[in-house]
Structures are given as structure tokens and as C-alpha cells.
Amino acid sequence: MRLTTVGVDADDTLWHNETIFRLTQDRFAALLSPYADRGDLEARLAATEARNLRLYGYGIKGFTLSMIETAMEFAGDQAVGVIREVLAAGREMLSHPIEPLPGVEATLTLLSERYRLVVITKGDLLDQERKVAASGLGDLFAAVEIVSEKSADTYRTIFSRHGTGAEQAAMIGNSLKSDVLPALEAGAYAAHIPYALTWAHEMAEAPLGRPRFAELTSISDVPAWLQRCAD
Amino acid sequence: MRLTTVGVDADDTLWHNETIFRLTQDRFAALLSPYADRGDLEARLAATEARNLRLYGYGIKGFTLSMIETAMEFAGDQAVGVIREVLAAGREMLSHPIEPLPGVEATLTLLSERYRLVVITKGDLLDQERKVAASGLGDLFAAVEIVSEKSADTYRTIFSRHGTGAEQAAMIGNSLKSDVLPALEAGAYAAHIPYALTWAHEMAEAPLGRPRFAELTSISDVPAWLQRCAD
Numbered sequence: 001m002r003l004t005t006v007g008v009d010a011d012d013t014l015w016h017n018e019t020i021f022r023l024t025q026d027r028f029a030a031l032l033s034p035y036a037d038r039g040d041l042e043a044r045l046a047a048t049e050a051r052n053l054r055l056y057g058y059g060i061k062g063f064t065l066s067m068i069e070t071a072m073e074f075a076g077d078q079a080v081g082v083i084r085e086v087l088a089a090g091r092e093m094l095s096h097p098i099e100p101l102p103g104v105e106a107t108l109t110l111l112s113e114r115y116r117l118v119v120i121t122k123g124d125l126l127d128q129e130r131k132v133a134a135s136g137l138g139d140l141f142a143a144v145e146i147v148s149e150k151s152a153d154t155y156r157t158i159f160s161r162h163g164t165g166a167e168q169a170a171m172i173g174n175s176l177k178s179d180v181l182p183a184l185e186a187g188a189y190a191a192h193i194p195y196a197l198t199w200a201h202e203m204a205e206a207p208l209g210r211p212r213f214a215e216l217t218s219i220s221d222v223p224a225w226l227q228r229c230a231d
Numbered sequence: 232m233r234l235t236t237v238g239v240d241a242d243d244t245l246w247h248n249e250t251i252f253r254l255t256q257d258r259f260a261a262l263l264s265p266y267a268d269r270g271d272l273e274a275r276l277a278a279t280e281a282r283n284l285r286l287y288g289y290g291i292k293g294f295t296l297s298m299i300e301t302a303m304e305f306a307g308d309q310a311v312g313v314i315r316e317v318l319a320a321g322r323e324m325l326s327h328p329i330e331p332l333p334g335v336e337a338t339l340t341l342l343s344e345r346y347r348l349v350v351i352t353k354g355d356l357l358d359q360e361r362k363v364a365a366s367g368l369g370d371l372f373a374a375v376e377i378v379s380e381k382s383a384d385t386y387r388t389i390f391s392r393h394g395t396g397a398e399q400a401a402m403i404g405n406s407l408k409s410d411v412l413p414a415l416e417a418g419a420y421a422a423h424i425p426y427a428l429t430w431a432h433e434m435a436e437a438p439l440g441r442p443r444f445a446e447l448t449s450i451s452d453v454p455a456w457l458q459r460c461a462d
Contacts, residue, residue, distance in 0.1 A: 052322075055322055055325040055326060055357075056292060056325070056357070057355065057356060057357030057358075061287060061292040061293060061296060061355075062292060064296060065292060065295060065296065065318065065321070068299060068314065068318065069318055072311060072314065072315060076311065077308075077311050079311050079314075080303060080307065080308050080310050080311060080314075083299065083303065083310075083311075083314060084303060087296065087299065087300055090296070091283075091286055094286040094287070095286060124288065124292075124355070124356070125288060125355070125356050125377060125378075125379045126286075126287070126288030126379040127288075129379055146356060147356075148356050148357040148360055161392070
């Protein structure tokens, strides 16, 4: 089967993201340490994020709003100082420098000579566009698709729009739940490249044994895997 | 010139939006009335929004964060109660019922029989998708494009992707700055349909005398205008 199109997840596949969220959460926990036990705080923040996900979607602005809400639950009238810091932390996250992970630039350069590359990512629209631009990788992509949800339909639509359909496409990313399972369901190939940290919402079981699935240790393994898929 | 594609702005073209922002701002001013003169407060909120636009982009989440920041500037340590209300107001905005403006449904139904209709809108990704779905108009559109900025390039790209290029496309919307001027620059037709309120960031001069421009009083005038364009 000839492959024409490769979808590439962005956060934690092309550059660090979860690490930056965790660092901000550490700072948040330190700010609230007079008011909250760390375990309680993290559980409450996770619950607040989950509850707000339907309205806020994915991204830093919604995370900032959820931190503010959680800060008031614990610190009550004393929360203003914390909220000030949370707003500043959110803005820092939104202007954080973006550096491609090891192997990313060389691999994408190679892949861009053979396939149409499409970034497929969730998150805030402007923030994700900024990161693609700041990464210096923008010119390697035929398109950037920022979506509110990654379902099988999402992949079908994008691989039709920018390629020759999901059957002739592959998706690579660090999330089994968002990058791998729905892409396989759409009929595409999919490779999982784990990142050191996984957001609780993105956990899922690896679909071992599925013929179009691969578990890779590094993005540098992608070109050889795509070659094998095409054989 | 045969026209194939019609781009349609969403907020304040298909349904109320600025009105809802203004109602929330009224509520914000009432909450802060013990601490701030209304004029000062609105000037400061506008300045905060403008400063944050580069990081937050357009939409309710960024507006909520800017209100929180402004509340602390005026109320200091007393701001917690206000912030709680601001978070609630932001969530209400994000779940506000969506009702098409008068004439919208009938006009779009008519237009969808002759042209490919594409929603082209700024704002938060998930929120704009929700509004299209909640409006009941979703099936009339060939595509929904949520963008971080409306430039001439934006229109060129979208009218190529979903149609036969900007030359054979028309854009309709309530903002001269975002809907009309860049669409004309891209080579498309453009009609301005004013809404009762215009956000300060969206003000611009009408390009009177440009052959592909029209000023219409209602969306119901669009079909006849498109007919004249094609003659």
C-alpha cells in the first residue's frame, strides 16, 4: 500500500508540553502550600479540569481558569496573591520558547521529501499556531490542523482533505487514546511514540497485535517503519 | 463571473455575540462598582484585553482571564468574590443558547442550494464549534473554518481549499476590518451587514466605491446581491 500522508501530533511528540504543565503545577502547589495538602490539591485540580473540559476544551487558557477556580476553593479570600501568580504563570506558558525534541527536525525533513506532513493537534488555536511557527518546523508541513477532538471522523476528514484518504495515511503521536486508536479506527496506520509523562486524560491500552499499529521508541524510527508499512 | 463559494462570518452575523459580551461587562461593572468608576473600569478592561490579545487571541476564555486581571487591579485583596462571579459569567457565556438572527436560516437555506457555504470565524475553537452545532445551521455548511486571524491570506487559503478560489467567492459579515477589507484584498466579493454594536477592535472605514463591495442592511439582501455580482 503506497502511503501519501503522515499526520503528526504536536505536544509531547514534536516538543515538550506536559513537562511545562507539570512545572506550573509544582509552582501552583508551592503557592497554595499554606492552604492545601499537595495530594488534595492535585486531585481537586484534576477534577476541576475534567469538569470544565466540556466548556473550555484543551489548552492553557482553560488550565489557567481551572487553577484560579481551584485556588479559591482552598485559599478563599486569601487567594488573590495566588491568582495573580497563576495568571502570570499562564502567560508564561503561552510564551514559552519551543524547541523540537531530539531527532524531530532531521526526521521531519526526511519525511517531508516523501510524504505530505500534516500537524494534527488539540489545544488553543492561537497557541498551537504560535508553537508551530516558533519551532522553526512550519515549512515542513503541508497543513496545520488544530482540532477540538481527535476522533476517527477527525482523521478521516483531515486525511481526505490533505491527502488521499486514511487508508494511505499514517499518524504518529504520544497518545494512544488520541493519536493511535482513532487513527486506526479510521483505517490509517498509527505509531505510538511514548513521552516520559502522560496526562491522565490520555491514558489507554496499547492495541498490540493490530496489523497497522507500531510501538516505536523514537521519532527517528518512523521513516523505517513507514517503509515497512508500504512493503 | 460565476460565484461558487460564500464565506459567512458567525458572531453578530448569524447570531448575537457582542450583546452577550456587553451584558457580561455590565454585570462586571456592577460587581466592581464599590471599587471603580465605570468609565475607568471599561478603559482598563479594554487596555488589558488589547495587551493580552497577542497571547490569548479572540474568545471568551481570554476575555474571562482579562476580567479577572482587571478585577484585581481595582479591588486588590477584596477581588475574590468578584473573580468567583467572573468565572461563573464566563462559563455562562460558553453555554449560552444560540438562536439565529432574523432572516438567517431562510437565507442560508436558499444560498446553500446554489453555493458552497463556509463559516469563517475567529474565537475559541470548541466554543465556535459548539455554537454552529447549537444554532441548528450546521448542515447548511460545507465547512467550518475557525481561524486565529482574518487576513487576505486566510481568505485565499480557505476559498481555494473549499471552493474555486477567492475570485469566485464572496464573504459576508458584520466587520469591515475582518470580513470585508481582507476578503476584497484577496480578490473576493464582500458585503458588510452591520450589527447594532461593533467591538472597538473591529472598527474600520467602509471601502465605498470598490466594485466588489456592497453595504447591505440585512442578510436577506444577500441572494439578490450575489445574483447582481454574477451578472
